[in-house]
Amino acid sequence: MESESPKPFEAQRTPSDHPEGALLLTSKDIGKLIAKVAQRDRAAFARLYEATAPKLLGTVLRILRDRAWADDVIQDVYIKIWQKATQFDAGRASAIAWMASIARNSAIDELRKHPARRTVSDDDIEQIASVQPTAQAQLEGQQAVASLNRCLDELEKDRQDMVRLAYLNGWSRDQLAAHFDQPVNTVKTWLYRALKQLKRCLAP
């Protein structure tokens, strides 16, 4: 098993129900699968799904908060992955970021189309309040995760929360404004500054 890159995607299977052992794929492995999918390899597509669907479903469900809805969006996501696989360029994006962006964009587009379908929930706040570096991150020393967390920690608490609520939970500017009891324009400015600061902090 390679260990040089982060492994955010991992099928939730135990070795006993998967003869080839647990699927722990690096972003590079996933990139190779996408390349095969680009050649219409359906077996590779199924492997790609097995390796990535739990993470993508988690991502989409956190935004939509409705399992049936999330399932529908995940279907669209994998159809898009099948259709866009030829456009994936391993030189320009990591396979994981590429797939995750398709999932997040689909979920957020859906949410903006049907905002009333999502139940507003205190869970969102609890989720981001209880952020801890995951055990996996600590063990594997995922550098990118550590760097981003370090840079987020440098932001004021409210702004950290805003970035997480927007990116992970799909909150709109309006929802952020209501929750933080600020005018929308103030939220916009805060986000703008937070993103600039993050970019500076992450710059090599």
Added chain:
Amino acid sequence: MTDHNDLDTLAAEFVLGTLPAEERSVVATRRNEDPELEALILAWEARLAPLLDEVEPIQPGPDLLARIEKRLDELESSAVSSNPVTQGATVTELTRRLRRWQWSTAVASAAALMLVAILAFQPAEEPQSFVAVFQHDDQQPAFLLSVDLENRQLNIRPVTAEPVQGRSYQLWIKADELGPNPRSVGVLTNNMTIDESALRQYDPELLKAATFGISVEPEGGSPTGQPTGPAIHGYLYPTGEGKSGHQL
């Protein structure tokens, strides 16, 4: 603030997900034509993606992959509509027909399922002959099927398809008038031919609107009367004026 800064902010907020819906859709379109914007978006995706480490993976339901694969099958069989060789109103009509083509549930669950193909060729005057192309692996035509409507004669020609030991190819027809399931036209002989008059019982109008498919079955044909084996995807080729048809 420079233009670049504005663009970078736009990319950042697009990736964060906080752009209002209309702006969001403008950016989604614009990124396809604006390499600078696209690059900025990719950079922000890379910056923020590590946040997803905080997302708890959730095991999908056991049937979700099958649902996706079924949709892929449907998509692949209607991919004809995006084939650059096909054009115009004929394509629209054929796409519509393809969507109507649905095998039974039992068939849909059979591993590699489906194929479909249809008639192309609709010249300005009353069309009398049609060609369907059945295609393996998106590359090579496997079979060519032509139908002479006037005489209701049918001709099937293997292009790259070869006989498979212990298996038979079977031709199917599906039309609204024939009910929801495909109906067998006939089993191809070992020489890959089929009875020329196998379509004689069908009305020309029905044939014009029908769809055809070829599946791989146990020797002698499907034991169930419905397609059971892996099938060959069909892609359409118009043969009007012989232009693209000659490529075959």
